[in-house]
Amino acid sequence: MKNSHNSPLLKVENLRIELTTRDGVAPVIDDLSLELRAGETLSFVGESGCGKSMTALALMGLLPEKVGRVAKGSICFNGEDLTTASPARLNEIRGNDISMIFQEPMTSLNPVYTIGEQIAEVLRRHRGMNKAAAWQRAIELLDAVRIPNPKNRVSDYPHQLSGGQRQRVMIAIALACEPKILIADEPTTALDVTVQAQIFDLMRDLGRELGTATILITHDMGAVAEMAERMIVMYAGRMAETGPVQQVIDHPRHPYTKGLISCVPHLLAQLTAERPPLAEIDGIVPSLKDFGRDECLFASRCERANEQCRNQRPPEVGFSAGQLSACWQAEDV
Amino acid sequence: MTFLRATFFRSLYAILLLIAVLVLNFSMMHMAPGDVADTIAQSMGGADPEIMAQIRADYGLDQPFLIQLATYVGKVLNFDLGFSFFYNQPVVSLILERLPATLLLVLGAQLLALTLGVVLGVISARNPNGMTSHLVTGLALFGYAAPVFWTGILCLIAFSLHLGWFPTSGMRDVTVAGGGWAKLLDIAHHAVLPIITLCSVYLALYSRLCRTAMLEVLGSDYVRTAKAKGLSARQVVYKHALKNAVSPVITLAGLQFSAVISGAVLVEAVYSWPGLGTLAFQSIIARDTPTILGILFFSALVVIVGNLLTDIALRLVDPRVGGKQ
Amino acid sequence: MNTQKTPTPSTAQAQSPMGEAWRMFRRDHAAMAGLLVLMLVLIAGLAGPYVYSGDPFEMVWAPFTTPGTDGFVLGTDYLGRDLLVMLIHGARVSIAIGLSAAFLTVVIGITVGALAGFYRGWVEELLMRLTEFFQVLPTLLFSMVIVALFGASLPMITLAIGIVSWPPVARITRAEFMRIRELEYVTAARACGVSNVKIILQVILPNALPPIIVQAALMVGSAILFEAGLSFLGLTDPNVVSWGQIIGSNRQYILDSSYTVTIPGLAIFVTVLAISLVGDGLNDALNPKLRKR
Numbered sequence: 001m002k003n004s005h006n007s008p009l010l011k012v013e014n015l016r017i018e019l020t021t022r023d024g025v026a027p028v029i030d031d032l033s034l035e036l037r038a039g040e041t042l043s044f045v046g047e048s049g050c051g052k053s054m055t056a057l058a059l060m061g062l063l064p065e066k067v068g069r070v071a072k073g074s075i076c077f078n079g080e081d082l083t084t085a086s087p088a089r090l091n092e093i094r095g096n097d098i099s100m101i102f103q104e105p106m107t108s109l110n111p112v113y114t115i116g117e118q119i120a121e122v123l124r125r126h127r128g129m130n131k132a133a134a135w136q137r138a139i140e141l142l143d144a145v146r147i148p149n150p151k152n153r154v155s156d157y158p159h160q161l162s163g164g165q166r167q168r169v170m171i172a173i174a175l176a177c178e179p180k181i182l183i184a185d186e187p188t189t190a191l192d193v194t195v196q197a198q199i200f201d202l203m204r205d206l207g208r209e210l211g212t213a214t215i216l217i218t219h220d221m222g223a224v225a226e227m228a229e230r231m232i233v234m235y236a237g238r239m240a241e242t243g244p245v246q247q248v249i250d251h252p253r254h255p256y257t258k259g260l261i262s263c264v265p266h267l268l269a270q271l272t273a274e275r276p277p278l279a280e281i282d283g284i285v286p287s288l289k290d291f292g293r294d295e296c297l298f299a300s301r302c303e304r305a306n307e308q309c310r311n312q313r314p315p316e317v318g319f320s321a322g323q324l325s326a327c328w329q330a331e332d333v
Numbered sequence: 334m335t336f337l338r339a340t341f342f343r344s345l346y347a348i349l350l351l352i353a354v355l356v357l358n359f360s361m362m363h364m365a366p367g368d369v370a371d372t373i374a375q376s377m378g379g380a381d382p383e384i385m386a387q388i389r390a391d392y393g394l395d396q397p398f399l400i401q402l403a404t405y406v407g408k409v410l411n412f413d414l415g416f417s418f419f420y421n422q423p424v425v426s427l428i429l430e431r432l433p434a435t436l437l438l439v440l441g442a443q444l445l446a447l448t449l450g451v452v453l454g455v456i457s458a459r460n461p462n463g464m465t466s467h468l469v470t471g472l473a474l475f476g477y478a479a480p481v482f483w484t485g486i487l488c489l490i491a492f493s494l495h496l497g498w499f500p501t502s503g504m505r506d507v508t509v510a511g512g513g514w515a516k517l518l519d520i521a522h523h524a525v526l527p528i529i530t531l532c533s534v535y536l537a538l539y540s541r542l543c544r545t546a547m548l549e550v551l552g553s554d555y556v557r558t559a560k561a562k563g564l565s566a567r568q569v570v571y572k573h574a575l576k577n578a579v580s581p582v583i584t585l586a587g588l589q590f591s592a593v594i595s596g597a598v599l600v601e602a603v604y605s606w607p608g609l610g611t612l613a614f615q616s617i618i619a620r621d622t623p624t625i626l627g628i629l630f631f632s633a634l635v636v637i638v639g640n641l642l643t644d645i646a647l648r649l650v651d652p653r654v655g656g657k658q
Numbered sequence: 659m660n661t662q663k664t665p666t667p668s669t670a671q672a673q674s675p676m677g678e679a680w681r682m683f684r685r686d687h688a689a690m691a692g693l694l695v696l697m698l699v700l701i702a703g704l705a706g707p708y709v710y711s712g713d714p715f716e717m718v719w720a721p722f723t724t725p726g727t728d729g730f731v732l733g734t735d736y737l738g739r740d741l742l743v744m745l746i747h748g749a750r751v752s753i754a755i756g757l758s759a760a761f762l763t764v765v766i767g768i769t770v771g772a773l774a775g776f777y778r779g780w781v782e783e784l785l786m787r788l789t790e791f792f793q794v795l796p797t798l799l800f801s802m803v804i805v806a807l808f809g810a811s812l813p814m815i816t817l818a819i820g821i822v823s824w825p826p827v828a829r830i831t832r833a834e835f836m837r838i839r840e841l842e843y844v845t846a847a848r849a850c851g852v853s854n855v856k857i858i859l860q861v862i863l864p865n866a867l868p869p870i871i872v873q874a875a876l877m878v879g880s881a882i883l884f885e886a887g888l889s890f891l892g893l894t895d896p897n898v899v900s901w902g903q904i905i906g907s908n909r910q911y912i913l914d915s916s917y918t919v920t921i922p923g924l925a926i927f928v929t930v931l932a933i934s935l936v937g938d939g940l941n942d943a944l945n946p947k948l949r950k951r
Binding site: 350353354357361362364365366474475477478479480481482483486487489490494588591592594595596598599602603610613614617618620622625626628629632633636637640 | 790791793794795796797798799800802803804806807808879883886887890891892893902905909912913916919920923926927928930931933934935
Binding site for chain 2: 060062087090091092093094095096099100102104107108109110111112113121122125126157159170173
């Protein structure tokens with residue numbers, strides 16, 4: 001890859017995550033590799049059920065106990081392999097070096113503690129602050145995430161806040177220790193459209209201020225175009241395509257990416273004079289038990305699919321600027 | 334502010350409930366065959382109609398129903414629950430004498446069941462396939478199906494008659510001299526078996542509910558958030574999960590107060606525990622209606638106070654309760 | 659969001675809901691064992707007196723004959739009465755009271771709960787206050803008072819149990835009614851001008867039944883325990899034998915013969931345990947969604 005003036009902050013290699021279900025063991029993430037450099041924003045895109053959130057939980061070491069496990073590969077953070085790190089070490093990293101924002105602000109805060117306590121707690125844990133200092137810092141953080149009148153709101157309980165405000169509190173918790181990596185799992189999906197833009201602005205501003213690298217998980221191509229420098233398109237637990245955002249949107253090399261982009265009219269409207277009809281991708285993501293098959297999993301929904309697609313998993317084909325596409329016909333797309 | 338207001342309205346409502354209990358009490362007494370005059374006449378060994386009419390007039394029994402009811406409610410609100418001809422003393426003093434023993438039993442069993450239930454529930458939820466988990470399941474089945482008086486007799490046979498660890502009956506040993514600690518220890522020694530017996534039923538209920546609630550909470554989004562903060566497993570479970578899982582258990586415990594008192598009646602009968610249950614039993618045998626109704630009134634009072642306490646406990650644990658109704 | 663939901667394998671042939679529930683129930687070994695035990699108790703109660711005849715009040719042998727001696731399988735009690743005969747006759751009382759009191763409980767509970775859940779407003783307010791009122795009265799004490807004041811006949815005991823036990827059924831019914839009355843098919847029925855009585859009885863009630871059935875099953879167990887408690891205290895019809903009463907009358911003699919207390923207690927325990935296992939099985943069979951979560 002060009003332009004790698006320093007070693008990556010996070011390096012995931014050949015990651016395979018298996019889930020134990022009633023139908024047996026299935027790979028929710030299959031052979032995923034990625035790199036994240038300091039201060040960069042990387043976006044994960046795909047429909048629900050593609051394993052985006054599982055990737056996020058795996059990076060945090062929070063795969064559901066006894067159900068999910070890392071079967072293969074490594075997750076290296078600053079040269080340290082997190083898949084083999086001790087639980088105590090992971091606890092030191094979580095919330096401190098790597099933190100996370102979840103999709104559901106309504107249920108992600110503990111209803112029986114004040115928001116101040118929930119922010120202060122993470123500061124006491126990782127920064128060794130005393131009660132008073134942590135509380136004071138919690139007020140400052142509430143101010144930083146633009147919650148009006150933070151001095152009074154700090155002792156509110158989550159049920160007294162709106163969804164957007166709760167997500168701001170979650171951001172305050174996540175950024176409290178100035179983490180090196182922030183993972184945001186569909187941070188705005190549950191919010192009103194007007195609030196969505198505010199939350200994205202907030203994340204971008206604070207991320208730049210602190211030099212935090214961000215992994216943004218979303219199915220919103222518009223958000224990707226605005227927020228991220230590079231993107232990974234996931235399909236059924238596998239990487240379909242990756243590359244710089246603008247390049248991928250301009251020249252998708254995977255039929256799935258193409259489909260996703262055509263679902264969002266304004267992205268194309270910038271490129272072409274006349275708007276094409278709003279498209280949708282027929283069919284659904286295959287069920288988990290079929291994830292391990294040696295074939296292109298998108299073949300059932302792809303109009304280009306041929307015999308080869310149905311019988312053999314496609315390799316990753318490289319293009320300029322690090323763009324990769326896992327499609328047998330990548331050159332022709 | 335809202336807290337005080339809510340408590341005030343709860344208390345007001347509690348008083349209304351108590352008055353309703355009185356009305357029910359009085360109506361039942363009115364509907365039942367025989368009245369006070371019959372009781373008095375019986376205790377005198379029979380009386381002629383003239384004296385009977387005199388007694389009825391003395392007690393206001395010739396007045397219309399509503400007047401009698403109003404007099405009765407008024408009397409009770411002045412802490413006058415009538416006179417027990419069987420025990421030859423006012424019902425109120427009779428009940429107050431026995432109340433502490435029952436309260437010790439009821440509160441002791443509730444507290445023990447809650448504490449142990451939460452501990453067992455948490456342990457089994459953290460390890461759903463472990464030994465404790467099976468214990469909770471087994472306990473739940475036993476606690477529901479075993480008649481509490483039978484459990485009591487089994488405990489009596491095992492621990493008093495065979496092992497001799499605990500006394501078989503009563504609350505005090507008259508041969509134990511001295512007050513203070515010696516007295517307290519003596520009572521505690523007598524209370525162990527009754528409390529454990531009564532506790533067994535509710536321990537089963539609470540541990541099972543706590544286990545379910547804890548399992549649900551451990552899978553919740555905010556517990557995932559707590560883990561993502563890098564908190565230790567202990568903090569995640571005991572700080573973040575437990576406080577949430579405990580509120581349904583407290584709610585259930587509050588609803589069980591009336592059942593616990595019912596259970597106490599049976600347990601008191603098994604261990605000859607000198608509480609309200611034994612008194613109720615004896616006065617039913619003696620057909621001592623004022624005492625029976627007085628006990629019903631007082632036990633309703635205990636339940637209502639228990640519910641109020643539960644309400645306050647819930648508000649302390651969960652800020653969402655009472656915020657808006 | 660990406661909890662992978664694999665669609666449940668479609669069952670071979672579509673069956674009626676009841677058939678489906680029965681198939682689920684049959685796979686539950688504990689529940690089937692419970693059902694078997696219940697059958698045995700029922701048979702013992704119904705046919706027992708004809709197979710092993712005898713008067714439960716008759717003194718037939720020396721008191722405290724230990725079980726298995728002199729031809730008495732379960733021995734004799736403090737008055738020399740045959741414990742097996744008493745148990746068989748006691749089963750009848752337990753079953754009769756258990757079923758009839760549970761029936762009464764469910765009828766009162768459904769009526770109150772359905773009206774409260776359907777009509778809302780002051781009707782609901784009034785009925786729920788009434789429910790709360792009955793939950794404040796200690797159940798056993800209250801029924802003791804009823805039995806003491808109005809006499810200890812079996813119908814009165816049934817009534818006393820029914821009157822104090824209905825609030826949980828009312829609460830469940832109300833919750834179900836409140837949920838179902840908002841569903842589309844109820845709105846549709848309303849739009850068609852179906853009368854309220856018909857909506858309550860024919861549209862909502864059948865759909866609200868599963869949790870009520872489970873509760874009703876458990877109520878049978880509670881009623882048996884309740885009757886046992888009352889008769890243990892001696893508050894029972896003196897002309898019939900019941901399990902609780904055997905324990906109550908023999909408990910002074912546990913030093914000499916603990917079996918006169920342990921055996922009838924075991925009978926209550928096993929019966930109620932069987933009912934609760936059946937109840938759990940019904941719960942899983944009728945609410946399959948609950949289990950999968």
